[in-house]
Amino acid sequence: AEPIKVGIALSQSGNLADSAEHYKKAVELWRDQVNARGGLLNRPVELVLYDDRSDPATAARLYERLITNDNVDLLVSPWGSASTATATAVAEKHKRVMINSGGASEKIHQRNFKHIFQSAAPISAYVEGIGPVAEKFGLKTMDIISRDYPAARDMEVALNKIAKDRNIKIEKAEYFPAGTSDYSSYLAQAKQSNPDIWISVGYPNEAIEMVRQFRANNYLPKLFVHNGASIDDFVKAAGKDAEYAVGMSLYEPVLKTKGNAEFVKAYKDKYGAEPGYYSGFGYAGVTVLEEAVRKTGSLDQDKLRETLSTMETDTVLGHHKVDPKTGLQVGVKGLLVQIRDGKRAIIYPEELKTADAVIPMPAWANR
């Protein structure tokens, strides 16, 4: 039968190329699996992949192309909030359903769009563990020091809420431009003000460079949190210095979520490495899409939209549920992981934890 075409533009070059690669791998794995299962609606699935060069404008054009030129049947968002912001606008314009599995920024869903459904975790989910953990270990002060990009300021909003509820003081929220590699000035400040928590959202290189510079300056906050710490590259590149760093994570291979064990195995077989959370995002996105198509029984965009606005399902990330009005993800819960002996151990939430958190992180001299 005529294949069902799924269109995605994701970064194969530019600053997101690395993370998007994992996302892409998961999507390609899914394609193989679904085709092995006999396809979708008894039709094989074909991916139409383009490179958006990590450029939101290119992403917009490519979705235009996917929709009007390649006539794809289904759309999955690109990777990263900026590209997703422009891609979703294109999809909405053409009244086409799109699964947002790559953009964490909540702004994307505050534009009254009707066709965009988030399967990725919004940024509030990333940080939801910070409150309980801080409370448990008596951490009182926090510095947000983050790359200035679409998701970061959402994180500040989410953290502000947590801070208010838990009586934590956010001493400063500082944003550095993309491309920053040197944190000397923040280190000097932190050495003076000694925040309990140093939290940051961004890409793994920043996490790597931060811990290396902590180490080189013989400095350490009680708790260092960075989503980049949940990526394999972090441990590999930072080595021993990575120990005890905490990562915000939305997905871990050890999770007992639905279908995860199979996913991890298949992923490992195909790529020789465990999936990380970028891969989890990609996989969850297509899982939701597949489920919606099956439920609807057709590719009709209006019907799909109806299905998706109320549909709940379970993915490798956890429970999928969106706010019907905005399409914002509300089901997925965040995790915190800590690097222990070169591996990520889940330290939050309590019911999933695989190790007790070691907080404060032991000083460099005592390791």
Place this chain on the structure above:
Amino acid sequence: MKSLVIIVVSAALAAVIPFVGSEYALSFTVQLFVFVALAYSWNLIGGYAGYTHFGQVAFFGVGAYTGALMMDAGFHWLLAAGAAGLSGALLALPLGGAMLRVKGPFFAIGMFGMARVCESFALGFDGITQGGTGLYLTPVTDLKPLYFVLWAIAFGMVVLTWKLDNSRLGIQLLAIREDETAADALGIRTTRLKIGTFVASAIAPAAVGSLYATYLSFIDPATAFAPMTELTTIAMVLLGGMGTTFGPLVGAVVMSVVNELLWSRFPEIYLALVGAVILAVVLFMPRGIVSFAMRRAWWWVPAARSSLRRLASRPAPSRSPKEAH
């Protein structure tokens, strides 16, 4: 009148795309127009006046933000684009006065720094610009009006350049490019001319920046001030031929088409392939495609500054040395 024929034909072709082409062709051409406008603007100051620089994206970005903020405040996108163009000119005036005193690599890299400083402002004044989060706008539903505005700007720049190329003003700009000290000593008002050109070269990028924000319905500092936009523009001009009427157009079309052809077929290595294509052109036509064609005097290639040549080859009634003074 070869030039005019080329301009009219290509403008007419571009004008029918919305009626025959797909939505995708439309968005491809929108992007192309953006780059045509950028390339021609850069060509004014870089190709004609000889002040090559890496900072045009500063105007693009400032225009994008000016426009986006106005649209955010409820103004029509067309008005926003106009205001953005004005903002470009207003920024260029003092900037030109200050920066155009340095030349060559100094000006080139200095302007790059200027773009970075503007980007920092967009990040730093986050109360207004939302910093790195970017500004989200209401998407336009119909691309056509946007398309025709960009069409008008792009071909407006082509016509302007053609006019300039055939005027004494254009020749005086070239004189600045070739030897500014001599030009100055020969009574060419270099300061006025180069600042004027610089300002003129800032208007379209800023207006186009705003239209781009409209088209994307989103703008963030990384997109507004992307060095890649800058480099692509410059590559287009150089590829086509600096300081020529049709170089930027040819460069923009060639680059965009090559990009388009390669990137869907070879997603993993297409950038390397684009690089290889550029290299090939550079090696065989080191002054760009149009300059190459002009030197070869291919019949369909209009000569540079042709009106002057026509004047010169017109048989003169009397031409004695006494008449010369």
Place this chain on the structure above:
Amino acid sequence: MDGSPNTLLELQDVTTGYGDVPVVRGASMTFEKGLITCVIGSNGAGKSTAIKAAAGLLRVWSGRVFVSGADVTREAPHRRLGRGVAFVPQGRIVLPEMTVRENLELGAHILGGDRQRIEEAIARLVTLFPIVGKRMGQLAGTMSGGEQQMLAIARALMTSPSLVILDEPSLGLAPKYVDIVFDKLRELAGTGLTVVMVEQKASRALSFSDWGYVMHTGQVVYAGAAQALLGNENVKRLFLGEVPEDVRLLVEGEAGHA
């Protein structure tokens, strides 16, 4: 190899030009050891082009160039100095952002690190051009026109070459220095230096040369002993404008003229 063993430089039927426009067409000239030979011709006649081809700076399209009997037509230009051929280009080209001393030392580049020879050469040339000696630390680009010309000549003489090609050495020099330069060249020729000189000051140049060539629209139209040329009415007329009848252009057509 043709020509006498005394021939130091020979252009044999050389055609060359820029782009695809031939400028010098079928020019043949020989330059004998220890003689001063001057090449004259009006502006744009192709004098500089011809000697640039001899110095290897322009590709020779057809014909051949010999230095001391060796065919150097295809040899890389930077090897010519090693054969004892020094060149002073027209229009006083110096290295603008290097000091006078560095310019001179550059002239001695092929001497390697032989400091003593370099210092000797500098000392020798400084007595010839005292101004140059006084400006050792000045950036060459800021020197006056005549000073730069002196520097350019001095630079070419740094290695004590066996042949020096000078493209309008008198350019920009005050009369006093024109005399000094010409006298010095005469003196050096006496010690065996071969001098090739392009000059616009035609009668002045011929009167102190041994041999001369006259170029016109890219071709050599007269050759002869300098005294003979000086006395020749036709040469005079060529210089004053008319093209005498006995100048039969080998190839008709327009090379650049002025």
Place this chain on the structure above:
Amino acid sequence: MPVFELLIAGILLGGLYALMACGLNLVFGVMRIINFAHGDLLAVGALTTVSIVTGLHLPFYVAIVVVPLLTAALGLAMQVLVLRRLADGPMIMSLLATFALSTILVNLSILIWGGGYRGLPGVLGGSVHLLGLDVALSRLVSFLVAMAVTLLVWWFLQSTRFGRAIRSVSQAPELAVINGISIDAVRNVTFALGAAMAGLAGVLLAPTFASDPQLGARFGIKAFAVIIVGGMGSYPGAMAAALLLGVLEVFGGYWFGQVIGSAMLFLVMLVVLLVRPRGLLGMGVRA
């Protein structure tokens, strides 16, 4: 305010900038080729270092020797195959060519190393205690090497025959030729040398930063700013500028946040351009 600590941090950061500027100063400052691929050669250097140390399990110093040779070969290939042919055209054309080379290099690197981030855990990590401060070891080493290389190249350019030949080729190639200098040879060697220094910078940055094929974009342009501020082609100038910019960046970041801190480099550059266009220690008639 921890003035002393910030000062040291700034100086060490400046050391890194100086290191990056070293090779570029030969190619850009002296030869006037705008080499956009310089940062990418640096990235190749850093990634190769990681491969040598963590992949082949060879000691770090092997990389210090091997990597510059490798990038020199790469640079030589770029020069011989492409840039040589553009040398006599307008300066800006070299930009287009090196821009193309840069995209090729980045893409090939991604094919070879993947897009991910790599590091050198355990090499030159940690700090040494100096003057009552914890000073990052890797940066201290980079700083010292940068100083040494800068002085060496400076001496080389100013005081050796070959250095003079390089400068003469960049100022008046036709004159260099008639003085017995092979332009091609000089340009090849110079470019290779510049590339080798990019490689060396890559080796020394690898322990400090996370390396990926796009590392070059993060640092490349800063090196251009350093050279402009220091004065084109001036090695002592570049050194001084690098240190100054490093210090200002750190202090700027401390006082006004890193957005301003990062912009500082360019702000200073603009001020220098307007007040003293030839740079801190630049000289020359062409500027």
Place this chain on the structure above:
Amino acid sequence: MHVQRIQPQPTPVPPPDFASATDTAERILVVEGVGKRFGGLVALSDVSLSVGRGSITGVIGPNGSGKSTLFNIIAGTLRPDRGRVFLNGHDTTRASPAQICRNGVGRTFQISRLFGEMTVLENLVAVAHGASDAEAVERALGLLDFLEITGLRDKWGTELSYGQRKLVEIARALMLRPTVMLLDEPFAGINPRLQNRIVDHLEALRQRGLTLFFIDHEMRIVLEICDTIHVLAQGRVIAEGDAAAIRSDPKVQDAYF
């Protein structure tokens, strides 16, 4: 021709005696007490001279005596350390080169500065301020014809021989229709036959009121055509007068010939 008027600079001190308003009728150009140093080197010290309206005035002097420096100061491309320059009675010491040029001063450079990537015709037309395109082209073709370089019309500036360049540069200066011409070694490297032609032309122009002020080492011409000759040596005026006076001046003999 459109001439931009240069506002006299507000000068606290009254103009010097010998440049008083009555004088400007005869003296179009007055240089007064000009000094210029480059680092430690004194290129000009206290040079005062004046050029009569409609005269042909020459400057000679040994190499490095400051002649080109003086011209650059008059033309506004260099600023003197001290002293003043008056053109038509207006102080132009601080005026820009473009202003001075548009006030009627045309110049050539010692090392020719053609616009390389422009054709010869364009080189000329670019500076025909105030003329229409057709007039400019007409004027340019006339000059090319006169200097016997019509064949070079469509050549690029970079494609010319040394002498051709100088010729085009003279033509370009004439395009300005100046009232004063400053020529820095116009005859160097030019074929004697053309030298004569240029001399004839300049003399003809002088008949119509052009003032000619030039530097050259070509004594044959300098001594023949100059009304007045100024001799510079080591940055000072060591002699001035007509050809006969200069030829017989022992100081000049010693320094220059």
